[in-house]
Amino acid sequence: MSNHEKTLLTTPFIPFTRPHFNQETIDAVAEVLRSGWVTSGPKLAEFETALSDYFGGRPVRCFANGTATMKIALQVAGIGPGDEVITTPISWVATSNVILSVGATPVFVDIDPVTRNIDLNKVAQAITPQTRALMPVYLSGLPVDMDQLYGLAKTHQLRVIEDAAQAFGSQWHGQKIGGIGDLVSFSFQANKNLSTIEGGCLVFNSVEEAKLAEKFRLQGLTRQGIDAMDVDVLGGKDNLTDVNAVIGLHQLLELPKFQARRGALARQYFDAIRSELKAASLESLSLELPVENFSDTNWHMFQVVLPLEQLQVDRAQVMTDLKDLGIGTGVHYPAITGFTLYKNLGYQLSDTPIAQRIGRSILTLPLFPGMADEDIGRIAAALVGILKKYANK
Known part of the structure; x- marks a missing residue:
């Protein structure tokens, strides 16, 4: 065996990422498992409240993953067939897949070579009468120029769905990403700065849109008393469990x-x-x-x-x-x-x-x-x- 091979055997492998869960988190998960309530319940409500506090009191709802958050954001914004959404070509493919999934068309604008985010200076020329929303992505957690982004949105009367999957904890001039803006989507997947293993959340401007997202999250369901319910929109099965939520609560502390x-x-x-x-x-x-x-x-x-x-x-x-x-x-x-x-x-x-x-x-x-x-x-x-x-x- 060569000296190089011996060195590799004794040198720990460094992965490109590794999540960290402390003993308190592990104990809290065990407590949830013992409680008998492991799907969406009190810990989810507690996590959503903690996230709302973190974002300055804005309404927050959690979902099974960061792909669901973006798709539901598009649905809440009423985006569908015939509509165009401007986004970046450098992102996890989920960003554009969800646009396709609601029947809309992704319009890709090239990136800035320095920030590697969408080049906002090129966005205006891509806007057409069919454009309904802008969906920037904050690669590696670096936000775009939020003043320029929302200036464009205001000028052209567009919704903004921020794909902030990688940006939990990022800021824009001292304001938390998610504490400002329109619809802001975060991922809590295993490699994110705050992880629930799988999961995500949406931050809203209004309670009404948050309640609509709840319907999309769980089969379009609205409960009407102890023994009655109704379904008035087509929803899916995208709820976050209490097991995931309690992990998120402890990650937020760390x-x-x-x-x-x-x-x-x-x-x-x-x-x-x-x-x-x-x-x-x-x-x-x-x-x-x-x-x-x-x-x-x-x-x-x-x-x-x-x-x-x-x-x-x-x-x-x-x-x-x-x-x-x-x-x-x-x-x-x-x-x-x-x-x-x-x-x-x-x-x-x-x-x-x-x-x-x-x-x-x-x-x-x-x-x-x-x-x-x-x-x-x-x-x-x-x-x-x-x-x-x-x-x-």
């Missing part, structure tokens, strides 16, 4: 600690990567780091864009080499317009060239609160060492 740790790790990434590039004499390499924003973003992910045009390698090989060194990575995300479903619908990658480039080059590095400080140095050294190996001479 959120400030999680946020501080993520920010500290992100700062170390900037320092370590720049230091390694300098030490390797690779300052001229066009490795694109994220926006260095420590006031608005929640540092859900730390992503770099690889300078593939300067390397004699593709992204898959870089990921494989990192894995061989005990480092997990992810791809968030390939451009949606490159998927077969969307190509068959007539979309073309070339319509959004910046998203096309970013989508084939972006790489997600490990970032989660349980990481050790020394993990950052190890990852930075490994990444830069691989880039040096493949850099064009």
Whole structure:
């Protein structure tokens, strides 16, 4: 066995993310299981109240996942066949799939190469008489310019459905994402900053829309007394259980600690990567780091864009080499317009060239609160060492 192989056997693997649940959370889940009430019940109500408090008293309803939240937001906004919704091509495909699922048409606007979010300066030219809503995505938790976003919405009389799946804990000029705005959708999936394992929530401007969302959440049902009910809209089965809700309650208590740790790790990434590039004499390499924003973003992910045009390698090989060194990575995300479903619908990658480039080059590095400080140095050294190996001479 080589020294390299021996080192890999004794060096812990670093996944690109790992959720954290403390003992109090585990005990609380056990208590719910013993209670006999494990589906939607008192813990869900408590969680929704806690979230409403967090968002400054705005109505909040929870759902089984972050895909359901976006679909129900579209339904609440009355969006359906014949309508267009403007969104970004760099997101998890759920963002555009839910638009299709209500019979509407996604309209993709290219991204800003620096923020990697939808380029709001290009949105106005994509608006048509059929446009009903804007659906921005806050990649890695970094919000778009909210003043510009809502200025566009007001000018063109559009609803805004914020896909803030990755942005729980993010801010815009000191105001919580979700504490302002129109319909704001969050995901609580396992890799999110606040996790209920699976789940999500919607933040509303009115109690009336929140009550309508409750109907869509559970088969369109309205109870009318102890023995009567009615169904007046077509709903689904998208309720969150008390087991998930109690996890969320405890995660909410730990959120400030999680946020501080993520920010500290992100700062170390900037320092370590720049230091390694300098030490390797690779300052001229066009490795694109994220926006260095420590006031608005929640540092859900730390992503770099690889300078593939300067390397004699593709992204898959870089990921494989990192894995061989005990480092997990992810791809968030390939451009949606490159998927077969969307190509068959007539979309073309070339319509959004910046998203096309970013989508084939972006790489997600490990970032989660349980990481050790020394993990950052190890990852930075490994990444830069691989880039040096493949850099064009």
